[in-house]
Amino acid sequence: MNGFKNEIKEIIRYNGLLHNLIIRDIKVRYKRSMLGFFWVMLHPLLIMLILNVMFSKVFNIGKGSYSVYILSGIIIWNFFSQGTTNAMDSFRTNNELIRKVYFPRAVLPISVITSSLIHFVFSLVPLFIIIVLTNTPISSKIIILPITIVPVLLFALGISLIISVLNVYFHDTRYIYEVLIMAWMYATPIFYPASIVSGKLEIIIRLNPFYYFLDSFRTALYLDNPLFITHLIFGFLFAVFAFIFGLLIYAKNKDKIVYYL
Amino acid sequence: MGMPVIDLKNISVKYRLAKDKPKTLQEYIIRRIKFKKIEYNDFWALKGISLEFTKGKATGIIGKNGAGKSTLLKVIAGVLKPVSGKISINGKIAPLIELNAGFDRELTGIENIFLNASLLGYTRKEIKRCIDKIIEFSELEEFIYSPLRSYSSGMISRLGFSIATELNPDILIIDEALAVGDEHFKRKCKERILNFKNKGATILFVSHDMDEIIEICDNVLWLEQGRIYIHDTPKIVVGEYLKHGKCQ
Numbered sequence: 203m204n205g206f207k208n209e210i211k212e213i214i215r216y217n218g219l220l221h222n223l224i225i226r227d228i229k230v231r232y233k234r235s236m237l238g239f240f241w242v243m244l245h246p247l248l249i250m251l252i253l254n255v256m257f258s259k260v261f262n263i264g265k266g267s268y269s270v271y272i273l274s275g276i277i278i279w280n281f282f283s284q285g286t287t288n289a290m291d292s293f294r295t296n297n298e299l300i301r302k303v304y305f306p307r308a309v310l311p312i313s314v315i316t317s318s319l320i321h322f323v324f325s326l327v328p329l330f331i332i333i334v335l336t337n338t339p340i341s342s343k344i345i346i347l348p349i350t351i352v353p354v355l356l357f358a359l360g361i362s363l364i365i366s367v368l369n370v371y372f373h374d375t376r377y378i379y380e381v382l383i384m385a386w387m388y389a390t391p392i393f394y395p396a397s398i399v400s401g402k403l404e405i406i407i408r409l410n411p412f413y414y415f416l417d418s419f420r421t422a423l424y425l426d427n428p429l430f431i432t433h434l435i436f437g438f439l440f441a442v443f444a445f446i447f448g449l450l451i452y453a454k455n456k457d458k459i460v461y462y463l
Numbered sequence: 464m465g466m467p468v469i470d471l472k473n474i475s476v477k478y479r480l481a482k483d484k485p486k487t488l489q490e491y492i493i494r495r496i497k498f499k500k501i502e503y504n505d506f507w508a509l510k511g512i513s514l515e516f517t518k519g520k521a522t523g524i525i526g527k528n529g530a531g532k533s534t535l536l537k538v539i540a541g542v543l544k545p546v547s548g549k550i551s552i553n554g555k556i557a558p559l560i561e562l563n564a565g566f567d568r569e570l571t572g573i574e575n576i577f578l579n580a581s582l583l584g585y586t587r588k589e590i591k592r593c594i595d596k597i598i599e600f601s602e603l604e605e606f607i608y609s610p611l612r613s614y615s616s617g618m619i620s621r622l623g624f625s626i627a628t629e630l631n632p633d634i635l636i637i638d639e640a641l642a643v644g645d646e647h648f649k650r651k652c653k654e655r656i657l658n659f660k661n662k663g664a665t666i667l668f669v670s671h672d673m674d675e676i677i678e679i680c681d682n683v684l685w686l687e688q689g690r691i692y693i694h695d696t697p698k699i700v701v702g703e704y705l706k707h708g709k710c711q
Contacts, residue, residue: 304541
């Protein structure tokens with residue numbers, strides 16, 4: 203427990219590094235593209251457009267605009283899936299640093315997830331533009347929107363700590379995860395309403411943390427849902443569990459990975 | 464003798480060398496199913512090292528390849544955790560990071576100063592205070608605003624050296640990093656290292672250049688197969704080392 207506290211203190215002491223790694227990530231990613239950071243906002247919009255053309259006649263999502271429904275799903279999902287996929291490689295791509303300099307290793311995946319979070323915040327801009335354009339009435343619960351993102355962040359941190367450690371030992375991790383994340387996306391009500399899933403498949407939805415994450419986020423944004431608080435709590439439970447599990451895996455392996463890089 | 468800045472007690476480091484390491488999950492699972500144990504060879508990179516480093520002294524570390532020089536530096540820098548023994552360190556350590564490791568080719572010199580220095584554990588405030596001096600010493604001038612991919616390797620190592628020394632660490636670790644750069648800059652580096660020492664910093668210096676060792680170091684440590692072979696004044700150790708080399 204003491205080691206745990208020290209490690210967290212160390213991570214906080216290295217906040218300057220965290221800061222600079224995030225700046226590097228964002229600068230390098232858009233350095234040689236013409237539209238630059240603007241892509242953060244354009245990308246989810248284009249994906250939303252495609253899904254809208256393909257599925258708007260297939261699914262009846264009931265109340266509200268289908269565009270808002272898809273876009274809110276996409277940006278939460280992208281935050282998680284792109285963040286964790288990039289974080290998974292963070293120990294391996296920075297192996298030279300890990301082998302030469304001391305710093306709390308967790309700073310690497312944490313910086314990737316934080317930069318993903320920043321991207322997410324910017325992708326809220328097109329979401330609100332679409333909300334205005336489609337005349338979607340915003341929910342009165344909008345002030346607690348930030349709270350609905352906290353479980354997604356904790357969950358992403360936990361998962362990225364687990365898979366980035368695993369990926370050091372087993373290089374197959376990334377291929378397995380890529381397939382897994384694809385299946386996971388289809389098992390998440392991003393572009394279809396959760397209500398169309400029934401029977402045996404319903405259990406999959408109920409066990410998917412993203413069902414609760416997306417539902418809380420959308421409810422805080424524009425939907426009505428009597429189960430809002432319950433779903434928010436369920437989401438938090440999944441998130442805290444993944445986060446603690448991730449920390450344990452990391453703590454147990456942080457001094458070992460250097461031998462495998 | 465001053466107070467010990469670095470105190471190592473009975474340090475051992477072991478590398479596990481699997482006879483054949485399973486690299487994929489599939490291989491690993493198949494092995495486990497067949498109950499085949501993975502066989503390991505233990506390789507002791509350091510064995511029972513006890514040492515004290517004092518303030519204001521430069522210690523040279525010599526020995527053959529694989530004698531444990533870099534492993535010792537890694538243990539002191541906190542990169543490797545020894546399997547046994549105790550380390551206590553009083554002060555801030557700056558390892559001179561070899562080419563590329565702490566830099567990003569797409570970022571400018573200035574952006575890389577921030578990245579690299581924060582890797583050494585400095586805050587943005589501390590870095591801002593020193594940034595002008597770092598740029599001045601590196602002699603990079605207008606290049607400092609260009610991305611690192613336009614630098615020569617000598618320029619990058621100049622930048623690395625400037626960062627590590629301008630931030631005034633208590634302990635400076637140099638692992639054969641002086642080998643790069645032109646004569647003029649090398650001389651400048653040596654001057655700075657000696658200066659540094661006079662100001663009370665502790666220096667650990669790994670090199671195969673015996674002239675440099677004699678010039679810079681106050682004492683020399685000769686490692687042989689992970690153990691201390693001789694630890695004495697530069698003249699004695701280097702003399703023995705050269706004699707030994709000739710015999711072989």
